[in-house]
Amino acid sequence: MNNNGQDKILLEGLARQNKESIELIYKANYKMIQNLILNNKGTIDDAADIFQESMIVLYEKALNPDFILTCQLKTFIYSVCKRLWLKKLQQQQRFLSQTDDFNQVVSVDEDLDLYKKRQASFDIMEHAMAKIGEPCKSLLEAYYIERKHMQEIASEFSYTNADNAKTQKYKCLVRLKKLFFAEYKNLK
Amino acid sequence: MEESLLLDTVERYNNGEMSAQELFHFEEMRKNNAEFDQMVVEHLFFIQDLEKYADFKRLKNRLNEIEDQLSVEGAISKSPLTGKSKLIYLWGKHKRTVAVAATIAIIVSISCFLIVSIFSNNKQNNIRPLVEKLKEQDVKYKKLENQIGKLKRANDLQAPIEKPRLESKFRATGFMIDVDNNYIITNAHVLNEVKNQLIVENNKGEQYLAESVYVNPDNDLAIIKITDRDFKKIPALPFSIKKTDADLGEQVFLLGYPKQEIVYGEGYISAQNGYQLDTIFCQLSTLANEGNSGSPVINKNGELVGVVSSKEANSEGVVYAIKSSNIYNAINEMRKIKENENIRITSKPILRKTDRVTQIKKVQDYVFMIKGN
Numbered sequence: 001m002n003n004n005g006q007d008k009i010l011l012e013g014l015a016r017q018n019k020e021s022i023e024l025i026y027k028a029n030y031k032m033i034q035n036l037i038l039n040n041k042g043t044i045d046d047a048a049d050i051f052q053e054s055m056i057v058l059y060e061k062a063l064n065p066d067f068i069l070t071c072q073l074k075t076f077i078y079s080v081c082k083r084l085w086l087k088k089l090q091q092q093q094r095f096l097s098q099t100d101d102f103n104q105v106v107s108v109d110e111d112l113d114l115y116k117k118r119q120a121s122f123d124i125m126e127h128a129m130a131k132i133g134e135p136c137k138s139l140l141e142a143y144y145i146e147r148k149h150m151q152e153i154a155s156e157f158s159y160t161n162a163d164n165a166k167t168q169k170y171k172c173l174v175r176l177k178k179l180f181f182a183e184y185k186n187l188k
Numbered sequence: 189m190e191e192s193l194l195l196d197t198v199e200r201y202n203n204g205e206m207s208a209q210e211l212f213h214f215e216e217m218r219k220n221n222a223e224f225d226q227m228v229v230e231h232l233f234f235i236q237d238l239e240k241y242a243d244f245k246r247l248k249n250r251l252n253e254i255e256d257q258l259s260v261e262g263a264i265s266k267s268p269l270t271g272k273s274k275l276i277y278l279w280g281k282h283k284r285t286v287a288v289a290a291t292i293a294i295i296v297s298i299s300c301f302l303i304v305s306i307f308s309n310n311k312q313n314n315i316r317p318l319v320e321k322l323k324e325q326d327v328k329y330k331k332l333e334n335q336i337g338k339l340k341r342a343n344d345l346q347a348p349i350e351k352p353r354l355e356s357k358f359r360a361t362g363f364m365i366d367v368d369n370n371y372i373i374t375n376a377h378v379l380n381e382v383k384n385q386l387i388v389e390n391n392k393g394e395q396y397l398a399e400s401v402y403v404n405p406d407n408d409l410a411i412i413k414i415t416d417r418d419f420k421k422i423p424a425l426p427f428s429i430k431k432t433d434a435d436l437g438e439q440v441f442l443l444g445y446p447k448q449e450i451v452y453g454e455g456y457i458s459a460q461n462g463y464q465l466d467t468i469f470c471q472l473s474t475l476a477n478e479g480n481s482g483s484p485v486i487n488k489n490g491e492l493v494g495v496v497s498s499k500e501a502n503s504e505g506v507v508y509a510i511k512s513s514n515i516y517n518a519i520n521e522m523r524k525i526k527e528n529e530n531i532r533i534t535s536k537p538i539l540r541k542t543d544r545v546t547q548i549k550k551v552q553d554y555v556f557m558i559k560g561n
Contacts, residue, residue, distance in 0.1 A: 017250050026254060030264045044265060052251050059247055118240075125241040133399050133415075135383070144242035145249075158380075168383070170192035177195070177234050 007073040014055075015062040022055070029074060033081045040085065050088075054080040057108075057115045071106050079106045087112075128179035136172035143169055198231040202239075316501045317377045319360045320446065320478035354387050354395055356559035361444040361482040361496070362388070362412065364554040365429065365515065366531050367422050370414040372398065373515060374482035374558050375497050376405045379412070382560035388414055389557040391450050398558075401529055402522040407468045408497050408510055409518045411531070412558070425535035426550040427490050430512045434470060434493040436460055442474065442496060443548065444483030445557045452548055453480075455507070457493075462508045463500070470494055472507040482558060485509045490539020490547055 013021020030051060037047040057080050061067050069076060129137055135157055142148045142156065154165035200206050201214060218225040258264045358381040362374030372388060379386070379400050388398045396416035403410040434440070434457045441454040455474025462469025472485065476499050485494035494509030519531055539547045 017247055019250065019254065022250065022254050023258065026258055027263055030258075034265070048255060052248075052255070055251055056244070056247065118244075121237055122241050122244055125237060133386070141245075144238060145245045147246075167192075170195055171384070173195050174191045176238070177191075177231070180234055180237070181230075 004069070004072075007069055010073065011058070011062040011067075011069065014059055017059075025055070025058075025073070025077075026051075029077050032074070032078060036078070036081060037085055041089065042085065046085075046088075050081050050084050053084055053115075057111055060115060060118065061111060075106055076108070079108045080111065083108050083112060124183045125180060127183045128176055131179050132172065132176050135168075136175060139165075139169055140172055140176060194227060195231060195235070198228055199235050201228075202232060202235050317375070317498050318446075318476055318478050318481035318496065319358050319375075319378050319381060321358045321381070322356060354385060354397075354559075355561050356387055357381065357383075357561050358559065359445055359448075359479050360558045361480060361484075362556050362558040363482070363484045363492075364422065364425065364556070365411075365519075365533050367424055368532065368534070369530055370419060370421075371401070371531050372412050372414065372556060372558075373495060373518075374410050374412060375495065375510075376403045376408045376410040377497075378481050378558055379403055379410050379560075384561050386412060387559040387561075388412070388416075389559055391552055391555070395559075401526060402518065404518060404521065407514045407518065409495065409514055411518060411522055413529075422553055425533065425554065426538050427484075427486060427492050427554075428535045428537040429515055429533060430487075430491040430493045431516060432513065433460060433511055434487060438487050438493070440472065440474075440485050440487050440493060441544065441548070442472075442476070442480070442483045442485050443552055443555045444476070444480040444496065445555075446477035446479035448557075450552050450555060455505075458506075463498075466508075468510055468514055469497065469508045470511050472496075472509055473505055474507050475505060476507045480507075484551070484555060486539075486547070486551060488544075490537055490542070490551075 010021050010025055014025065033051045033054070034044065034047040037050055038044070042050075054077050058077065129140070132140070139153065139157060142153050143150075148156075150162040150165050150169075153169075154160070154162045157165065157168075159165040159168060197214070201211070206214060218228055255264065358378075360374060360378040360381075362372040362378070365371055365373050382400070386398045386400060387395050389395045396414050396419045398412045398414045398416070401411045401413050436457055436459070438457045439454070440456060441452060443450055443452055445451065453474050453476065455472050457470055458473035459471035461467050462471060470493075472494070476483070476496055480496050481498070483496040484492050485496060487493050491512075492515075493512050495512070495515070496507060496509045498508050500506035500508075519533070522529060522531065539550060542550075
């Protein structure tokens with residue numbers, strides 16, 4: 001199956017956060033999702049959000065080396081987006097129109113549960129990050145998200161050397177950890 | 189084991205960066221010491237969550253980047269462009285013009301940079317920012333003071349329980365500009381001293397934690413926000429912030445913290461521009477010392493006309509203050525960068541026809557020590 005081979009390459013690219021692969025996935029599927037959302041009481045912005053969420057769900061799956069896509073990539077994305085949008089509409093007490101749906105749909109509930117759980121723990125970390133204050137926030141983001149080297153961080157934050165920056169980083173990390181577990185307990 | 193050391197160890201373990209020998213010892217220790225193992229598990233959980241979070245953030249950034257690019261190219265449609273994507277859109281449209289302009293700008297900026305850097309070298313020598321660094325002894329003295337305070341309180345059961353005092357390494361001044369949302373103006377160079385906590389302290393010695401929201405080294409202004417829940421709202425601002433320049437010769441006074449209590453000083457506007465005719469600043473003839481950075485400069489009508497920033501190192505009595513109009517620029521800029529910050533200056537100027545002593549009484553509650561460690 002030529003199609004499946006290509007999907008596999010795209011998924012591997014997505015797992016590496018490869019730009020070209022993600023672009024291809026967008027180009028091949030975005031319009032379809034936008035139509036789905038627009039035809040069902042959504043806006044262009046809703047479509048963008050939902051599509052992004054489906055990319056994150058897909059990314060989680062792609063990261064798992066054992067993951068095999070049992071349907072076409074297109075079908076999977078469509079199913080995820082439809083389910084996500086349905087939930088959003090239900091939250092807003094609105095319902096999906098029962099009319100046309102020629103697209104094939106697969107069950108994605110399990111994937112979405114995983115996604116929801118993951119999202120909850122991201123929220124905790126995000127809260128902790130928001131509370132930590134500067135310069136810790138920028139420093140930790142530079143190291144963990146932007147993956148900058150300590151040397152680079154030291155000069156950017158005007159620490160005398162990489163070792164000093166590293167010491168500071170661990171001080172910040174200790175604080176973040178406290179905030180993280182405090183938030184964690186709050187939610188439990 | 190110290191917490192940060194443990195985090196370092198666990199992080200290296202998680203990243204597979206340990207040598208075989210170290211790994212062996214680490215595993216042994218986990219096996220033999222349940223308490224240690226428990227701590228490792230907790231730290232691992234945190235580190236792994238953080239890594240995952242960072243990974244997810246990277247993906248989100250990438251997705252946004254791609255979305256913006258594709259919508260510029262017209263491959264996907266998005267609703268009316270806002271913020272960053274609009275910039276990219278304009279960039280796509282005017283790429284060539286911008287490229288030419290940028291080349292010119294680079295040439296110009298090279299020639300400017302040379303001149304500026306020579307001047308700014310001078311600046312380093314001749315201008316002194318007015319932040320007071322607290323010495324070790326001061327800190328120790330503070331600690332002693334705290335302990336005595338505690339003893340006293342222990343004797344006096346009626347006294348309310350107070351928060352422990354936060355140590356600080358420097359002291360400067362700042363003043364409130366938005367009482368609804370607790371925003372305070374100070375100097376950008378003050379915040380350079382903050383490595384961990386930023387602390388705001390009032391004339392009564394009550395301390396509150398704050399966060400830096402906006403820092404602009406170009407005009408040396410910074411906006412911080414008191415985030416402490418214990419902070420009690422204070423009434424509307426008694427002074428207005430002047431939008432135009434103060435007049436030459438205008439009498440002014442300032443309130444600041446060159447020491448651990450509020451200090452009053454007076455003087456007049458002696459020049460309308462600052463050091464080397466810097467138009468952001470005006471020149472005052474008054475006395476200011478370390479700790480005065482960020483002090484409000486107020487005229488006889490009770491209008492805020494400037495923010496003390498630095499003084500001439502070589503001649504006594506020459507103080508530079510940032511013109512108050514820059515505060516409005518700073519607020520506007522901050523609103524653009526931080527969309528979710530809500531800042532509004534609402535003042536009820538009541539100082540116009542009052543005498544100086546009343547003016548000071550009214551204003552001093554809005555002037556804070558800015559400290560940090």
